[in-house]
Amino acid sequence: RIVYVNGAYVPEEEATVSIFDRGFLFADAVYEVCAILDGKICEFEGHVERLIRSLGELDMGMPVSKEELLEIHRELIKRNNVEQGAIYLQITRGTADRDFVYKKDMKQTLVMFTQAKGLTEEKAGIRVVSAPDIRWGRRDIKTVQLLASSMCKTMAKAAGKDDAWLVQDGFVTEGSSSNAYIVTKDGKIVTRNLSTSILHGITRKAILRLAAELDMEIEERPFTIAEAQDAAEAFFTAATAFVYPVIEIDGVELNGGKPGPVAKRLNEVYIEESRKSYI
Template sequence: MSRTVYLNGEWLPEEDAKVSIFDRGFLFADAIYEVTGVVGGKLLEYEGHSARLQRSTKELGITCPLSPEALLEVHREIVRRNDLKEGLIYLQISRGTADRDFAYPVDPKPTLTLFTQAKPVLGNPKAKTGISVALLPDQRWARRDIKTVQLLYPSMAKMEAAAKGADDAWLVEDGFITEASAATAHIISKNGKLITRPLSHAILHGITRASVLDIAKEAGIDYEERAFTPGEAKDAAEAFITSATNFVLPVVAIDGQNVGDGKPGPLTLKMRQLYIEKKLANAI
């Protein structure tokens, strides 16, 4: 069944939504995106995604054509039009259409599009079994804190990880893990401390990451924001990733070596449950 998508102020069947070949998102990856989870027809952590979207547009000098209030209504409307109960909303803003030139065009009209994807996010089977990751070199650009659509290397890394028999990749730079291909990496030390890399240009400022640290503080779970090595990760008691669509997802093996006993750890599962309970209670 055809989805209804949003494109530059219009609601269209997905097969009728067209973007120019001169769009800078297509030619230069000159675009940013956000993904918002939906459960029970409500938006999860929308405020955080909206704030990060505004930060990303500011960093790239792209003007969002809608106010924050109007954009929220578009999110709610696309959920309604597609009768989306559980899944995600993908939003993308490019700088717009112009003849090909490395220099930004003057006063471009941004291209704004949103579409939905129905998928189980609460009942993810990997939450019970955990995932395995392969360690790969981080060869992305240096401004990973801006959520751009430059995702070719993360896609390549995910495919290389699959070829190695792993579910995902954890990326390594200068001897330290940065993040997963499309998620934040975390470990739990053998003394029960949650360790996650601090915010910088090296990683995306994850919305779920921030919520997990807030939950850890509320639950009295000790945590530390610092970089950690592949050796520390392999020797950890537990490991997990966080993202808008995975919530808190256990990592049970790194480069073929079990993390802990090779099963989802109790603290990871506790964090997942606390996250789901809190975010469902605050969904809009």
């Protein structure tokens, strides 16, 4: 694989970052992941907008222009010949001797790589378990501080399930790397309202817009695991998962253990719309 590191396209074995990089020492870094569909980038504008916001919240700016960033995305996809998959970018504050205090305007590190994987196959649905949300308080900033999420998902896998839905004060915040939704028995789509408790998903925004266009009723509010277990169906969204059905929550099957119709429809519509707007 050819990856990008600070201005250079190199084979992955040759890409290096300093051990003094603050991304490595302090998780002082933000990231974004866009889906690649038909060799094109989905929702680029939305992801860059969120990236600029994440950087701003951490007192950083963009190391390259939006146009340059798009160019690097396109070049990496081309060099790796990716038809479907993910393109990951990470920006760290940069390299300095270890010190909790950071300096303004450091030379930032920018790395990017692609991951080829199929995105449009039929989705069987996943089984989730709940876990306490032990992440930090600014989940609206997309930092690489992902250890809590990583531990929760690993725990879910060890329990023979697929992912964890995180719970704080009795309510689901989101999935370990996705936004969480239920569809009530009277057909309403419920997903947690935006705040610092969750990541403001780019797919979430698109799906809520599409659902509204399809005249589906939406409620943005917290829900409990018990309400989710009693729902008609459940699903999650994330950039490279699109709309993915959830068929079991803490051992209780939903929709007879089969993907639900709302998740399936929204996934189809999302892929259709992506094919109209990707760049």
